[in-house]
Amino acid sequence: MATNGQKEEGLGQEFTKQVIDSFGPKTDPRLREIMASFTQHIHDFIRETQLTTDEWMTAVKMINWSGQMSNEKRNEGQLMCDIIGIESLVDDITHRKLAKEGHTGTNSAILGPFWRADTPWRENGTTITFDTPKDAQVSFLYGQITDSHTGKPIPNASVELWQASTNGLYEQQDDKQVEHNLRGKFRTDAEGRYSCYCIRPTPYPVPNDGPSGQILEMLDRHPYRPAHIHFMVIAEGYQTLVTQIFDSGSDYVDNDSVFAVKDGLTVDFVPRKGDPQADWQLEYNISIGPA
Amino acid sequence: MATNGQKEEGLGQEFTKQVIDSFGPKTDPRLREIMASFTQHIHDFIRETQLTTDEWMTAVKMINWSGQMSNEKRNEGQLMCDIIGIESLVDDITHRKLAKEGHTGTNSAILGPFWRADTPWRENGTTITFDTPKDAQVSFLYGQITDSHTGKPIPNASVELWQASTNGLYEQQDDKQVEHNLRGKFRTDAEGRYSCYCIRPTPYPVPNDGPSGQILEMLDRHPYRPAHIHFMVIAEGYQTLVTQIFDSGSDYVDNDSVFAVKDGLTVDFVPRKGDPQADWQLEYNISIGPA
Structure with missing residues (x-):
């Protein structure tokens, strides 16, 4: 797990642990591994860049838009992944x-x-x-x-x-x-x-x-x-x-x-x-x- | 930046650097900071969990679905973020x-x-x-x-x-x-x-x-x-x-x-x-x- 401790004021690793610890005992082990790592890295990314609400909301709108453009003939969400x-x-x-x-x-x-x-x-x-x-x-x-x-x-x-x-x-x-x-x-x-x-x-x-x-x-x-x-x-x-x-x-x-x-x-x-x-x-x- | 070097065979940090280095000189500095950190953490997450194509495609489908459910009255993409x-x-x-x-x-x-x-x-x-x-x-x-x-x-x-x-x-x-x-x-x-x-x-x-x-x-x-x-x-x-x-x-x-x-x-x-x-x-x- 990454730690990136340099900007740890505010909601730090304890908060991330709280989210990951909310996963219940019946969670599939592989899903737990994936979602714990994803949550850890996404939180670390947000802390590292000190992402603001406006910047996050811009991303949410683009991700929603990619879903709205997708249908049986086109997968924009996939393309969003492909370009990075x-x-x-x-x-x-x-x-x-x-x-x-x-x-x-x-x-x-x-x-x-x-x-x-x-x-x-x-x-x-x-x-x-x-x-x-x-x-x-x-x-x-x-x-x-x-x-x-x-x-x-x-x-x-x-x-x-x-x-x-x-x-x-x-x-x-x-x-x-x-x-x-x-x-x-x-x-x-x-x-x-x-x-x-x-x-x-x-x-x-x-x-x-x-x-x-x-x-x-x-x-x-x-x-x-x-x-x-x-x-x-x-x-x-x-x-x-x-x-x-x-x-x-x-x-x-x-x-x-x-x-x-x-x-x-x-x-x-x-x-x-x-x-x-x-x-x-x-x-x-x-x-x-x-x- | 996280490194997580333990599973570095295949497309490793050099590949991630190639993606980040593709950002051109006219990129807004704040966007470059955000997208470089995001790319780094998402790639590290994928390498850390050894995420497979099927698992990734499951995620793409869910993200597209969240966009398709979203409209002026409802923002499922936002809710997807909220729950983690x-x-x-x-x-x-x-x-x-x-x-x-x-x-x-x-x-x-x-x-x-x-x-x-x-x-x-x-x-x-x-x-x-x-x-x-x-x-x-x-x-x-x-x-x-x-x-x-x-x-x-x-x-x-x-x-x-x-x-x-x-x-x-x-x-x-x-x-x-x-x-x-x-x-x-x-x-x-x-x-x-x-x-x-x-x-x-x-x-x-x-x-x-x-x-x-x-x-x-x-x-x-x-x-x-x-x-x-x-x-x-x-x-x-x-x-x-x-x-x-x-x-x-x-x-x-x-x-x-x-x-x-x-x-x-x-x-x-x-x-x-x-x-x-x-x-x-x-x-x-x-x-x-x-x-």
Whole structure:
């Protein structure tokens, strides 16, 4: 526990202890651990900064606003966490816990606020880009899903992909894109392979119409994410992998506004020849560990 | 800054520094101080508890839910803070800052989530209790507002009061109470005096239909507040005072679910004689400091 004793007049550690001691005996031990540590750190933060009522109320209003903006298609509360690295940090912790249990496959990355639970199934080799904008570079994306322990292919796995369009918007943010544009689930074949046409991703700013955008502006920060494609891989008997791949040539790979870029997740698109449907291609193989 | 170095594998202090260093040069210095300390403590909390993605997402959903429940009449985000003592802590800090600037009057207490900006003016000596329930004990409440430096009365001050009914609900929570029941603003007379009929307050639970109630239950805590009446005193040239007075005979005075009880704010109602309108009375004098 932090103590930060330097400004201890007023409601100090005794007050914090009083709050934590109010938790009753039937509290789940893990919840007690989490809420005690959270209360301790939030109180220490407030004492350290000598936070005033007006400053706190400004924060409450922004947090309420983030909830009010959130719905089935958008999670602003999640984005509020993302811009100060919270989701990357919990993702890293979660991935390391799995690694200790034997998972040694492809690195994870944050889910982000634009995943949808109702993404449609599509056939391997088909496209996820409809209404393709003129400035988009269509790419063929393919790869194999393997067992991180045996190296063997995993058939019948679900490989879900989602990406923003070149205007920086996911389809649920953009009335002009068809429902579920640039989004799809693919079932791996007998050799564990998936494939589709998508667009080569481009950098985009996180939404600036809510409290997250306002905070980024107040912190004099850019809102951009490097070009990336989201993946979620689910297979029976394996740990679910949520990750992102980042175009190594993209701006902002070194200073992602949500701090999601990790080792091993940068990729190089290469020119594709003899395919009238696509100018670029990327092979991306993924390994996942047993559950 | 806390360090808590014991679990430093993975995204450690270097990652936290990267997030804080992303704040640009145009950031307001006070905002930088607040956000740097907040980021540091939240990251330390996450590392200390080894918080997982699922646990974090549970918290995001509850915080979004609190925003979605909040509106002009209800502030669930504020209540979420109140149940772990955050509002009392920032109130204490704010009051001490004012005290250093010369304010030495009546102690402050938290605003709470049920204040309304559009409370009507009423005449001194009139009532704020309409639809008075059978189990309510009507009380005459009166007092004087004085300057904490000179001791002189302050005429023309606004004394705003609000309280819950005996069913534990404020009027905005209860369709059966008339609009602005148990709520009113009074203008002090030439001697700085205010007076009204109200009800003797009773303990009540904070609302249990949202995330705050759910958290209290999960933490095996009671949701009750001791019997109290809210005050807000505003006078030109003086510091605004937000406070609460607590009935010293009430249950929960020693373990308020929102940790708001402070020294000097407990009061004793006494029997009132010869007034058919009220069985109890309370004189409560308030002193406020220059702005």
